[in-house]
Amino acid sequence: MNILQICSKPPFPPKDGGSVAMNILTTGLLEAGNQVKVLAVNTPKHFIDSNDIDADYRRRTRYESVFIDTSIKPLDAFLNLFSSESYNIVRFYSKEFEERLISILKQEQFDIVHLETLWVAPYVDVIRKYSSAKIVLRSQNVEYAIWQRLANNEANPIKKWYLNLLAKRLKKYELGMINKYDGIATITEIDLKAFKADGCRLPLINIPFGIDLKNYHVDASNTEFPAVFHIGAMDWMPNAEGIKWIVEKVWPKVIERVPELNLFLAGRNMPQWLLDLKAKNIQVVGEVPDSHKFINSKSIMLVPLFSGGGMRVKIIEGMALGKTIISTSIGAEGIDYKEGEDLLIANSENEFVDKIIQCVSDKNFSDRIGFNARQLIERKYDNKIICEGLSQFYKDLIK
8 A cells, every 4th residue: 555644743753752653653554565655744843854864764755844833822822812723723734735745645646644643634625635545544642632631630720711722622623523534543442432422433443552672672781770760752731740740749758758769850842940940859861862771771660641641652662661660540541551560550649659669669569560561562562463453444444
């Protein structure tokens, strides 16, 4: 099959959860014998110079990108209040991107146009006009649900009102599009059921995030124990929300009981309040050149999400690297785990404190959780098998 993969940000190099999830599907679909062309939105937030992209990747994917200024502009956001459009969505539309897409569709015939996330859904009508390809949405989240959770967790009444407005408009758009594709590939079974409940009548398939295991080597030779860490892009609101909660509510209680324990915070776009932080036993590492090396160097991984959705790529990567992971139930959504065996669940301040202390106090227990995590990934999240399933879904749609 010939597949056009339209991405809402550059999928290569895979620097964060979203780009990793996009890139692993590209790789898997190519290895399954398909042709894949990648057309990406290049954004200020995730800007990548095409000349800096690996030449072999560009050759295999015939990679192209078009810059769209998706940055949030106060005046545009204010004027949007007087329209009925979703501000989250309109920022991703550009005439230049549309014209390049039309040109590609005129030049080449595709069997499948694969839309990476809801943010590129505004181009569905153009695809229909210029191509007979089947259109599949790859949904990494039920997007409006994330914004609704953010609104529910917000204490500031003005911010709460605005987040509710964004969630309401995004929901209207997302559900209005739900039957305009030819199929939807969700990243979790929970999201698949949510789409059905919201009235989706299209073919649906659950395609979880997969791992190419040859790229994930467990290396305990330089692992610091005990050492607690978090890694994730801090310009994603759910990450920032969760880490603020850890720093302010959980960590002071932890170091009361284990005064020498350190928390390491890694990830790009650290907010200024974290960079200025002078908290005891917290080291703000920032963006790291090699995320696998960083994860291998620490022992206990925290994923304190309260408003995310979909499937957390960093959890799968951490499990593949044999880490002991403590997550909220929301953070671990979509992963087929057994609590207390493959990872640990904590949903309150005291639960997080107790689980951290339990791991720190019993290295054998902590190591066993990490070992089981790796075994789970090997059994259920092999990208080769996952992408073969997606390829078959595409073939069924074409028939």
